[in-house]
Each structure stands twice: as structure tokens, then as C-alpha cells.
Amino acid sequence: MTATTDYRPAQQTVKDLAAELGVKASTVYRWIADGSLHARYRVVAVKTGRTWTITLPEDVKYFEAPKPAVNLEARIRAAYATLRTARHEWVGFAELRPMLADVARADLDYALRQMLRCDDVVIIPENNQKALRQEDRKAALWLGDQPKHYIACGIR
Template sequence: MTSPANVPHLTPNQINALVVLMVEARRVTNVELRELAGFTLTGQDNKKLVDLGLVDTDRTHRPFAHELTDEGWRVARQLHTAAPPKQGGSTTRSLFVVLSNLHRSLDRLRVSHGDFFKHTEATAPAPTAATMTAPKAATTAATAAAPAAAAAPAGAEVEALVRSAYRDLATAPGDWVGLADVRDRLTDTDRAALDAALRAMVGRDDVRIIPVANTKSLTARDRAAAVRIGNEDNHALAIGPA
């Protein structure tokens, strides 16, 4: 297996750092890295990952803290296609075997890496365009459209609008609803503000926003309504019971 052009050449430590940050799916300090994996991300390893745009390092206070960027998520997802570094030894080669099998399993389950690691407790099957709940047929004039929003609504206000639209659209908590239908309910809401609210909601325990794996089933309307999260276009929303 040869390393694809879109995966940079990385040292074993740099690869290990990307994998740990992917699995943790959050900002991790050097102290936590040492406790979790027995190493810290410093010196040239840190510099290269930052220079490549793969890791964002917060140096405003110690211990330094690291988090994958969107590009870092992309490279971490693609590591299974790359050849293990020759200097990595058996441990690094074994890691690549795990990554390859993980990728095949997630692909079979139609679950993205970001959704899997951020929502490992979720058990509902991933949606397809055909299984996303259709909008309820009966709505009142008051609920058919979202309330008019201010030019720059606060994030909490937009999240409240999203949750209200979801309740109108879903037949039961946890059902998958297409973002295209959500956007139709919130036509008066600024698109950038809505996207920002959706990205923030991914961190909520009761919220899932994921891609539809079978992209051939997506309509042009679905694609236009997608929100970019973790370097992926996401098309479906589910909100569980409060």
C-alpha cells in the first residue's frame, strides 16, 4: 500500500497524536496526552502538525492544549490508506491495522468518524435520504414558518428555533429529519447564524447531526441544505428526549 498524495508523510509520534486527538474528539492538554498515551505533543512534532494545518495548539497557558482542525480530521480519517512509516515498528503497524478495520466497519455502518467518536453512546441507525422523517402534513399557519429573527440573532435563540422546527417535523424524539426541511421552516433565519447554531449543537448530549452515507440518494435540495462539520457535509438531524 502506498501513501496517497493527500496524506502527508508523518512520524510515528505525529500519527499517534492525530489518532489520540481523533479518538478523544476534543481539546486535549499535554498532561492528558501523557496520561492517555504516554507522550506529549511538543517540539518539532507539534510544529509540523500546526504548520500543516492539522492541529490547533492553544499556547496561551500551560499545559498547552491541542485539537484537530477540519484538515486534521480529514487526514486522520484517511490514515488507513497510507503506508505505515518504516521507522514506526510493530506498534505503529498494528495501529494501522486497527485504523483500516475501523474504517471498514464505520463505512459498513454508514457512520462517520466524527459522529462515532463524539457520540459513541448513540445506538440509532444512521439515516438515508429515504428514511429521514418527512414533514408533518398538518401544521398551523403559526408553526409552518419560524418566527422572524433579528438580523444577527444570538446562538441560543437560533438553537431554540432549530429545536422548535425539529419538534414540528419529527414524529417522535430521535427520528432523523433532513436539514433541508429544517431550513425550510427557518427561512427568515440568517444562514450563517443557523450553520453556527447547528455546529454548536453537535456538542449537545441529545443532538446528532451526521452525513447521509449513500450520497446517491441525496437530492439537490439535500445537498444545498447541508452544513459543513468536521470537513464533511452533514444532512440529517436527530434530537433525543430532553
């Protein structure tokens, strides 16, 4: 996330922050519980009664999603085409990410999320969680509160 100078309230609710980040409110609550909300976004969560209030640091007025390079989708599709052995085959993110190692993870994740809007892209989780290797778990794309492990392009 990058800071801009646009104005935004110094405090907001969990629901508003979740909508802004493109995740479910339950994910933000999980981040609050494990302390990663502060580590990821330098924000402080304070509970007053039954309501959580998210307070932004003074030097950051507004957060926005990272902007990937214009051709990043094309690079992802080219890497996918290189890795697949048959048409419409599933390719794991553990194999895809090393081919795009020069791209920051946040930018790559953002581009993958944007590709979900395309009719020919599908991203799914591994159904058998016991079959996952450590590399698969680390490379997973988190959508909402679920890790996704495979991508297929051109299948619709």
C-alpha cells in the same frame, strides 16, 4: 465572519487558520485549491517552498465566528419537533432550513455546530449519497470536510 478591532498577526499558517475557523487543515487546503478561500474570507494564500502562508487583508484585523441569537437553539429544537413524526426521528436539513429561513445560513450553521456539544443532539451524513436530492446537498451542514444531512434531538 465579522471583523473586530482586536490585534492579530497579518499572516498565519494553514493549521492556525483551520483551528480558528473550526475546520480541518485539509478543508483549508481544499478551499485554497478551488479558490473559495479568497471568496469566503478575503484572504490570500501564498506558497513559499512547502509552506502555505495565509495573508489577511489590511482592513480586517481579526475574524470571529458569527454570533447567533440567544434563542436560536430553542427555535431549531421547535422546528425539529414540528417536522418529526416519531420520537427520535431523523430530520433532514433540507426540511429544517426553510422553517428558519429568516436566519442567516452562517448563524444557523454556527448554532447547529454549537448544539453538537449537547448530549442529546446527533448530526449524521446520508450513507447512500446516490439517494440525495439537490436540495439535500445544498442544505447540508459541513463539519470538517464532510457534509451532514440529518439531525436528531433528544436521543440520548
